[in-house]
Amino acid sequence: MAKPELAVSVSTVRTLCGGATSLNLSSKKINNVPKRVSGLTKLSVLLLNNNSITGLPADLLSLRRLSELNLGNNALKKVPSVLGHLETLKKLYLFSNQITEVPPDVLGGLPNLTVLNLNHNKIQRLPAEIKSLTKLLHLSVLDNNLEEVPAEIGHLTMLSELNLTSNKLSVLPQQLYKCKDLTKLHVARNKLTSLPEGITALTKLHILDVAGNNLSMFPVEFHLLPLKELYCEGNRFVKRKPMPSVQGAEVLALKELVARFVLRTGRDRHSWVHMRLPHYPCLTTLLANASCCAICFSPFVTTWLECVHFISLKKDMKMKTSLTVPVRALLCSYKCFNTDGHYYYGVATS
Structure with missing residues (x-):
């Protein structure tokens, strides 16, 4: 050899x-x-x-x-x-x-x-x-x-x-x-x-x-x-299990109130707020991290209520599996959360 x-x-x-x-x-x-x-x-x-x-x-x-x-x-x-x-x-x-x-x-x-x-x-x-x-x-x-x-x-x-x-x-x-x-x-x-x-x-x-x-x-x-x-097997997904909850009073900080006002007004490109935003880079950076309410679609900065809804992979994503998975959703207030006709669940924290 x-x-x-x-x-x-x-x-x-x-x-x-x-x-x-x-x-x-x-x-x-x-x-x-x-x-x-x-x-x-x-x-x-x-x-x-x-x-x-x-x-x-x-x-x-x-x-x-x-x-x-x-x-x-x-x-x-x-x-x-x-x-x-x-x-x-x-x-x-x-x-x-x-x-x-x-x-x-x-x-x-x-x-x-x-x-x-x-x-x-x-x-x-x-x-x-x-x-x-x-x-x-x-x-x-x-x-x-x-x-x-x-x-x-x-x-x-x-x-x-x-x-x-x-x-x-x-x-x-x-x-x-x-x-x-x-x-x-x-x-x-x-x-x-x-x-x-x-x-x-x-x-x-x-x-x-x-x-x-x-x-x-x-x-x-x-x-x-x-x-x-x-x-996605082998994870710790939240389960759809009813639990009692206590809703606190909705008290928004002044910073959040102003941010929501600027975000709503700034949607209009002809508004004074929209035209002045480029002159305030720190504010622009803050607003860049804004979210949108899953129910009323209003913008907000600080997450008020984290929720979840359950998606059928077969029905909603056209996949072959019949698995159902939890998907995160953000709501701007308990007012939206308490409206009828939606399928969002609050997430329990221990």
Whole structure:
């Protein structure tokens, strides 16, 4: 049986002589990348997966045409810095290594990347420089130690699929709503207690997997998403169970009263209030976080009453499952809550 080194040498020589653009060195039991590989300047695909590689040589940056690199299932403890010089890379696979961090300078040097697979590592955080990957279509960080996702992920406006399953996330960034092309979002088996309200802006989202989290309900207007598949088992959703309640007196703060007046008046673009708002940036910022009453549709800033209504996935979202899920709703007052003809329930707090 031929030794691994000899087998690699023969493969490399054949590639050199044939002028091939791809080289497959997967499952060759090698610890290092052969020096000859750096001389294969026409390579566009290099497969090094299923080996015992611990690092990459610096002279690998000579591969100026490389578009796909597979380093999956090796012994890397960090992302090799040389990758930050391979600007032509479009697909990078680093799954099943021992990587603990992703260097910011590496991501900053990969402007053409469309696929990044970091599955089955020990990564705790992604750097803000991930915003440099503006052409990224698929990002997968499944089975890591992620505790947060940077807000800069909102810069990935071409992202189609995001997989964050099996991490330690307790929250998702609000900026996720900027990823308008997202069709698949996998965040199962984390510690999420809620989803960002802006998720309803993902008008192309077809698959959502939030199974195995700590969700109590879905965001406002969740049922308007064009979902085809929803996986949500293993959460702590509120149940439709009657309970006695005590209604307190409605006493709105002066700040809230003024805010509601400005919001209502400001709807008229010809009003004095609307024309003066740009001169008060702090007020504009405050009003940007306003909500709308689910019953009377009046705007307000401070949530007065959090409610829930129960959505049939089959009837209301045209999905195949007959599951019913709770969706958050906000009301501006007990006056609205006590009107007849609606199906909103107050949420009991312990």
